[in-house]
Amino acid sequence: MxxxxxxxxxxxxxxxxxxxxxxxxxxxxxxxxxxxxxxxxxxxxxxxxYTMFSTEKRGKYIIRVCDSLSCRLMHSIDILLYIQNKLGIDEGKTTKDGLFTIERVNCLGRCFSAPNMMINDKIYGNLTPEKIDNIISEIIKEEKND
Ligand code: FES
Incomplete structure (x- = not known):
């Protein structure tokens, strides 16, 4: 093996x-x-x-919110709750349109820009609610243009 x-x-x-x-x-x-x-x-x-694999259907965009120490100290829980409220789903769940799944993960190796999240392969740091709104709006806009 x-x-x-x-x-x-x-x-x-x-x-x-x-x-x-x-x-x-x-x-x-x-x-x-x-x-x-x-x-x-x-x-x-x-x-x-390996947490990157799943046997359950997930969204096209997986939002992974870091909840390790540096991010936790920079209020990652508030970030997680904000995204959950915005998308209307709990962590580990997928939006009905199949677009987003939210997951809580360990350190993404970018502690200097905490709080961080990763959407598919891209990391976003220094998160604020406004920044999250913009990122998610951009994705939804791109999806509509596809
Ligand atoms: S603790 Fe969040 S990126 Fe390291």
Whole structure:
């Protein structure tokens, strides 16, 4: 299993991308186990170890709010609550239109600009409610133009 780890993780990334909903369907997890000739429990263990993977459908945009020490000291909880209220969903949930999922995560490695969040691959720092409003409005605008 250890020598296949990196390739299995790559397969997870590919499967998640292909799903279009930021998740890996359980049937796909079974396929990956079969293809790499490892047990389903080993593959599942690896999958749950990495928070970037999920077997549940998630939004096109995953908003990950950092809640480690530096961000916590800069009121990350208020940021999290603000986003939850704005989108009308709790953390771990996805908006009905399938656009946004909110997750709480550990340090994003950008403590100097706390509080931080990451939306898909992009990190946003020094967050304020106004900044969040602008970021989310931009995404919604882009989506409407697509
Ligand atoms: S504590 Fe939030 S980025 Fe490090």
């Amino acid at each position: 250890e020598n296949k780890r990196e390739d299995i993780i790559l397969a997870f990334h590919k499967a998640q991308e292909e799903s279009g909903s930021n998740y890996i369907p359980i049937e796909k997890v079974k396929d990956i186990a079969k293809n790499f000739n490892v047990s389903l429990s080993e593959v599942s263990g690896l999958l749950t170890f």
